[in-house]
Structure formats: C-alpha cells, structure tokens
Amino acid sequence: MKLNIALLAGDGIGPEVIEQAVKVSDAIAAKFGHEITWTPAITGACAIDEVGEPYPDSTHEICMAADAILFGAIGHPKYDNDPKAPVRPEQGLLKMRKKLGLFANVRPTFTFPSLIDNSPLKRERIEGTDLIILRELTGGIYFGERGRKDNGNTAFDTCTYTRDEIIRLAKLGFEMAMTRSKKLCCVDKANVLESSRLWRETVQDMEKDYPEVTVSYEFVDAVAMRLVQWPSSYDVLITENLFGDILTDEASVISGSMGLMPSASIGLHTSLFEPIHGSYPQAAGKDIANPLATVLSAAMMFEDAFGLKEEAELIRSVVNQSLAEGVVTEDLSGDKKAYRTSEVGDWLANKIK
Ligand code: IPM
Ligand code: MN
16 A cells, blocks of 8 residues: 655654654555655744744645644744744644644543553553543634733633534544444533533434433533543543643543553544654653654554554554563653663564564
8 A cells, every 4th residue: 555644743852753653654564565655844843943834835735635644743942931922833733733624633541551550540540441532623712712902911712612513523422432332421511611511412412313322421620530530431532622632631641651642633634643742842852752652643543544454453562562571761661771762663663574
C-alpha cells in the first residue's frame, strides 16, 4: 500500500519523538511491503520564526493532500508568559483543527501490565482501565466570541454549540460504544450551563437510535472525581472542548507517565495523529523524552487511517516488550538505566525487522 503522510514535527521535543515514530513506521513499511512518502511541513513556534504564522497555507495544503498527518507538539516558553504576544503557536493548532474540520479528538487511556505500579493511583483502582474520551475539538469556548470591555478591565469568552455539532460528535461516541462495551457517558455541566443542557437534550434524543447502548449523564466535576477513584468503570465518554481538554490530561497520567498516551483527531478531511503530551521544552534536544506516545500514535494511524490492523498490533506489541524489558526513558526507568529517546526508537525498529 502507498501511504502518503504529512509530517508535522513542531516544537520542543516534537522533532525527536517524531523521528522515533518515523523509524518505527519505516520498519513496519519494510516488513509489510508498504511504501511511505513522508512530507515534512512546519507548524508552531518554529513556523512563526520562519514565516510569521504558526499554521501557514503551505502546511495546510500538504495536510489536505496527505492520507494522514503525524504531528509532534507545539508551544514555546517565550510565548507562555507574554499575554500580549500578537501571534502564538497554539493559534496554529486551533487553526489547523478548524481548517481540517477535525471535530473529534479520540483520546484513549489504558494501562500497561508492566507499568501498573508507575501510576500515581493504586493498582487496585486502575487495573482493567481502558477508556476513551471523545472530545469535541472545533467548537465551544475555544472558538466562541471573546474580547475585552470596560477599557480592558473586563474580559469574556463565550461557549456556543449547535445541535448539529453535538450530533456529529455524539454519533461517533455511540458508534464507538457499539464496538466496545456499549456504555456511553455524556459529560456536561447541565446543572448550570445552557450549552450543556443542549448537549444533554441532543444526546437523549439520539438514544432511541442506539437501543443497545446504555447512556449515563454525569456532571464534569463528578467525572473528574470518579476518574481518579474508579477509572475502570468508564468506557466511552463524550464531552465538549474545554471539559475534554482538562479531563484528558487528568486521564493521561493514570497509565504511569504523561509520555505514553496517543490520540487521533478525526473529522471532515485528513485525520491527524499526535501524542497527548505537549512540547516539554525543558527536555527539548536532550534525547531524553519518552517517544512511546508518538510511536503509539503511529500505531493508531496505521489502524484508523489505513485499516492496517496487523501493523498497528505489531507496534503495540513491541512497545509492550520494550516496557517489560525496561528499555525505557528516564520518566519510567526509576533507579535502573534510562535509555535515550533515540535508543528506544532504534530498539523498537530493530524488534520489528
Ligand atoms: C491539547 C492542548 C491544546 C488544547 C493547546 C496547546 C491549545 O492542550 O491538545 O490538549 O488546549 O487543545
Ligand atoms: Mn490539553
């Protein structure tokens, strides 16, 4: 199969973790007889430095022409403490999501048998956890009207959702629940917010189309709590953009390290695959960051964008072997030897060959 993949390494540790995912993907392609064409494109702070714009049109064209996008991370500390910066790397990510119509962000949380004791939560609380948070990605408060009034002394951001935006996200949630344990949780704040009441009403109306799915409706504050108390009780959760942003960071550390969870963003055009962790600027260029979330994002890409399940399974299996054999970066090595980012990538690629 010919796979035409846009490669957006981005900022911080993005380039080095992406490099490992490329090694692993190339090894998979060689083994299974696929031909991958990687087309690199700039995004984030490095694109601002180069062309003054975090998601340039040239990058968008490459993304639109590709079959899938593999993305690293964006962000740079020089913008974080400068609220007045006229253009920010994160705007590139939002623009990319909007222009590519990536309305759904699929963020799984699962555990690795050999890492159970790395979790901040107790073993008995997390064993068996395998959940997916489906986050709405192109609406809500991230994209609503915002501004200042009162000579800059009052600020506002607005959260707006249309019924259609909720339906298309919820539909994916119901369909995903049908392929799993048929449990769906709609996360909202319907006791306070009107937009949440529209979410709840819309999902309730859809229930009749999926009679086999059991739907629960829970407030986001309660979900934040239950996620650390009893994560294995969840299966598929659907939620709006901001709640999803917060809950997926919370859920991602259950596995034992921030550097482990992959994600997919899907929608109207090319799908995008990226690690959940950010750009981790403190580690950039040091060859110490954990590449596994990006490698597992590549596995998701093989399976979801190309239907190549066996290839995806092989990647997951060598990742599990590396964890079991302690071929891990410093976030997971404890008092044992820490491998470098590039060494983990080489080890995985060699196992595949
Ligand atoms: C994420 C990130 C982004 C978000 C930032 C970088 C804009 O935190 O992908 O979760 O808030 O969506
Ligand atoms: Mn986030």
